[in-house]
Amino acid sequence: MTGAPILTAAQMRAAEQAVFASGVPDYALMERAGAAAAAIIWRAGGLRDMLVLCGPGNNGGDGYVIARLLRERGVAVRVAALGESRTPSSQRARAEWGGPVEDLATAAPATQVVDALFGTGLSRGLDAAVAARLGELTQAASHSHAIDLPSGVETDSGALLSAVPRFRLCVALGALKPAHLLYPAAGCFDRLIYGPIGIAAPDQVHRLGPPRLMAPGVEAHKYTRGLVAVVGGAMAGAARLAAQSASSSGAGMVRLFAMDEAAAGPDAIIHQQVQTAADVAIALDDERIAVVLVGPGLGRDAAARDRLAATVTAGHRLVLDADALTLLAADAIPQGSILTPHEGEFRRLFGDLPGSKIDRARVAAAQCGAVVIYKGADSVIAAPDGRVAVAAGASTWLSTAGTGDVLAGLVGGRLAVTGDPFRAASEAVWLHGDAARRAGAAFVADDLPDALPAAIAARL
Numbered sequence: 250m251t252g253a254p255i256l257t258a259a260q261m262r263a264a265e266q267a268v269f270a271s272g273v274p275d276y277a278l279m280e281r282a283g284a285a286a287a288a289i290i291w292r293a294g295g296l297r298d299m300l301v302l303c304g305p306g307n308n309g310g311d312g313y314v315i316a317r318l319l320r321e322r323g324v325a326v327r328v329a330a331l332g333e334s335r336t337p338s339s340q341r342a343r344a345e346w347g348g349p350v351e352d353l354a355t356a357a358p359a360t361q362v363v364d365a366l367f368g369t370g371l372s373r374g375l376d377a378a379v380a381a382r383l384g385e386l387t388q389a390a391s392h393s394h395a396i397d398l399p400s401g402v403e404t405d406s407g408a409l410l411s412a413v414p415r416f417r418l419c420v421a422l423g424a425l426k427p428a429h430l431l432y433p434a435a436g437c438f439d440r441l442i443y444g445p446i447g448i449a450a451p452d453q454v455h456r457l458g459p460p461r462l463m464a465p466g467v468e469a470h471k472y473t474r475g476l477v478a479v480v481g482g483a484m485a486g487a488a489r490l491a492a493q494s495a496s497s498s499g500a501g502m503v504r505l506f507a508m509d510e511a512a513a514g515p516d517a518i519i520h521q522q523v524q525t526a527a528d529v530a531i532a533l534d535d536e537r538i539a540v541v542l543v544g545p546g547l548g549r550d551a552a553a554r555d556r557l558a559a560t561v562t563a564g565h566r567l568v569l570d571a572d573a574l575t576l577l578a579a580d581a582i583p584q585g586s587i588l589t590p591h592e593g594e595f596r597r598l599f600g601d602l603p604g605s606k607i608d609r610a611r612v613a614a615a616q617c618g619a620v621v622i623y624k625g626a627d628s629v630i631a632a633p634d635g636r637v638a639v640a641a642g643a644s645t646w647l648s649t650a651g652t653g654d655v656l657a658g659l660v661g662g663r664l665a666v667t668g669d670p671f672r673a674a675s676e677a678v679w680l681h682g683d684a685a686r687r688a689g690a691a692f693v694a695d696d697l698p699d700a701l702p703a704a705i706a707a708r709l
């Protein structure tokens with residue numbers, strides 16, 4: 250379920266230092282990085298003529314290594330530099346290239362361009378003239394490759410510090426960085442390829458990887474597979490959608506406690522009309538319930554508040570979404586819950602926390618002792634113990650009403666099956682993304698539950 254590790258610039262520097270301390274010379278690591286990148290670029294661009302843009306730091310050093318290695322393979326390579334090389338390793342890489350070095354300001358374009366201007370050491374936006382040159386040369390190339398990061402993106406936040414062109418390929422060296430998965434930076438390339446260089450990475454923050462799911466055992470029955478209760482409210486559709494999704498998530502049974510008959514869904518979902526908060530309390534007084542999902546379609550009036558209070562008091566494992574996140578204060582969230590806020594709900598709950606989306610999700614999870622799924626085009630899943638999984642590249646067609654209700658139902662279902670909040674959240678976000686991919690284009694939220702069985706089958 251865990252994909253490649255994600256390291257900040259400081260963690261990357263520490264990991265490099267550990268490699269040096271183990272006896273690997275500085276320049277050997279640059280050779281490794283350059284060789285990893287050159288092999289990836291070779292597969293993408295072959296013998297097409299190439300211009301490598303080299304900056305003053307070690308990112309530029311990688312560029313000189315790439316230029317030398319691809320020249321050895323027969324590529325017609327030219328190099329253009331932004332000033333002198335300032336680090337010992339990049340000076341050596343430049344010397345080993347040994348060929349002509351043109352001025353970035355006047356270099357002619359080529360079919361392939363390699364951006365080795367700046368990587369994790371970028372400390373401010375590029376000068377306007379340099380950013381414009383990078384844009385021109387990248388647009389003129391049919392094959393554009395960013396080394397480690399597109400120059401101009403801030404490594405840890407994914408912000409753009411200056412104008413950044415869109416690259417065909419980005420080669421992440423040694424580990425992924427937050428900017429590879431967080432927007433807007435994650436939108437600056439079509440493809441991301443990870444080039445390992447043999448560093449040891451801390452193992453808390455990862456890209457979300459495909460889960461491994463289990464089919465029910467021979468001893469399974471509907472209650473051991475997990476009973477999900479969905480507490481609805483004023484708006485019937487949202488709770489029904491969530492219940493439908495929970496029902497296709499692998500859970501054993503779904504009960505929908507809604508306010509009116511209109512909420513009744515497919516026959517497999519047991520629908521019960523539950524009007525008052527006292528009725529909610531009675532309905533939830535059932536020890537077979539594994540998880541309660543509340544929020545989609547709940548409403549925000551006094552009656553909704555009472556239903557929510559009764560739900561929280563019942564003491565079951567909770568998945569809190571939508572209106573529940575608006576009605577509850579952060580300090581009233583029961584520990585061990587899963588929260589699924591989008592940007593607006595997150596800010597309402599936790600205020601303007603500092604740092605990247607990863608940092609904010611982590612602080613929020615630690616603060617309330619719950620797993621937080623901070624949704625968006627880049628969804629960040631954070632556990633109170635510091636584990637984080639980041640999902641990027643989901644179908645942008647998900648930006649339609651009701652897909653969040655489907656996710657919430659899926660989270661509830663996977664929590665009922667696994668009993669492990671971080672695992673359940675990770676599985677749900679993956680399956681939601683895969684269901685969207687299978688649903689194709691212009692789908693509506695109602696189409697997603699139908700795509701879930703195939704998404705689950707693919708992970709057994």
Ligand SMILES: NC(=O)C1=CN([C@@H]2O[C@H](COP(=O)(O)OP(=O)(O)OC[C@H]3O[C@@H](n4cnc5c(N)ncnc54)[C@H](OP(=O)(O)O)[C@@H]3O)[C@@H](O)[C@H]2O)[C@@H](O)CC1
Binds near residue numbers: 307
């Ligand atoms: N350590 C290793 O051996 C390995 C490192 N690796 C590679 O090294 C990269 C990190 O290298 P790095 O730390 O040298 O930083 P890098 O991104 O090249 O830039 C720093 C230089 O740019 C300058 N500068 C910054 N912003 C600027 C601006 N806007 N405009 C102009 N100048 C600006 C800054 O100067 P200063 O901020 O001090 O003014 C400094 O001189 C990493 O991404 C990976 O590719 C891998 O090969 C693995 C092995």
Ligand SMILES: Nc1ncnc2c1ncn2[C@@H]1O[C@H](COP(=O)(O)OP(=O)(O)O)[C@@H](O)[C@H]1O
Binds near residue numbers: 628644
């Ligand atoms: N541009 C986008 N690209 C990919 N996924 C998106 C995008 N916008 C939203 N999503 C995903 O779609 C879902 C929307 O949830 P939410 O905002 O709660 O919508 P709703 O309340 O209408 O159900 C979330 O899973 C979110 O991560």
Ligand SMILES: [K+]
Binds near residue numbers: 308365367
């Ligand atoms: K770069």
